[in-house]
Amino acid sequence: MAVTLTEVDHGCWEANDQMKVDLSHIYHDAPSERLPQNANTFVQSHLSGGGVFCCALFDDRLLAAVSVQKETDAWWLAYFCVRKSMRRRGIGSRLMALIAEAAREQGKALRVEATQLQLEDQLLLTRLGYRPKADGVYFELNPLAAGGY
Numbered sequence: 001m002a003v004t005l006t007e008v009d010h011g012c013w014e015a016n017d018q019m020k021v022d023l024s025h026i027y028h029d030a031p032s033e034r035l036p037q038n039a040n041t042f043v044q045s046h047l048s049g050g051g052v053f054c055c056a057l058f059d060d061r062l063l064a065a066v067s068v069q070k071e072t073d074a075w076w077l078a079y080f081c082v083r084k085s086m087r088r089r090g091i092g093s094r095l096m097a098l099i100a101e102a103a104r105e106q107g108k109a110l111r112v113e114a115t116q117l118q119l120e121d122q123l124l125l126t127r128l129g130y131r132p133k134a135d136g137v138y139f140e141l142n143p144l145a146a147g148g149y
Contacts, residue, residue, distance in 0.1 A: 003056040003063060003091055005098035010047040022062035023053060029084040042079070054102075056082075056095040064095045074109040074140075075099075078116065096128055100141060110141040 013019055027039035035042050046053070046067050054077075056064040064082040068075050077099070082092045103110050112125060114136055122139070130139040 003058045003094050003098075005095070005102060006055050006057040006062070007068075008047075008053040008055055008062070008065075010050075013043075013047050018060070019062060023055075023065060026055075026062060026065045026081050026083055027079075030079070030081040034081075035079060046079075054095070054099050056091050056098070058091075064091050066095065066099065068099075070108075074111045075103055077110055077112050080121075093128070100128075103141075112139045114138050 008019055008023065013023070023043050024040055027035060027043060030039065032038075037045065043053075050069075052068050052070065053065045054068050055062040055066075063086045064080075066077050066081075067079040068077055070076075080092065080096075082095075100110060110130070111133075112130065114122070114132065117125070117139075125139045125141075128141065130141045132138075133140045
């Protein structure tokens, strides 16, 4: 399944009803204990706070999403989720590779705060090339140092 990367910011979300529905479905499929608040409130709060979602797009539908806070030197990723019906098809790994490619093109490191991660999340990040940094406070993928993803 050939997915592409699309970025959803507040303006895009406001203008596109299908993106609202898709993001809602993606995060409703997440276990409730893995989100800081209910799915719709989480999406609205993240976008209103200046965050974006990097999403896997296929056939004009969002299948997976990662919340992103962009800083000067790095993008902070959190709350990665794939639609339940689309899991185990490589969509999540492809999305993370596309995000790494976009970060490399913009000269940004990718970081994930370690305090929110369960063991399986840490294993996935390690498999994707992320390494613990700052005494384990966060995981980082530096696409420039790694030669890309």
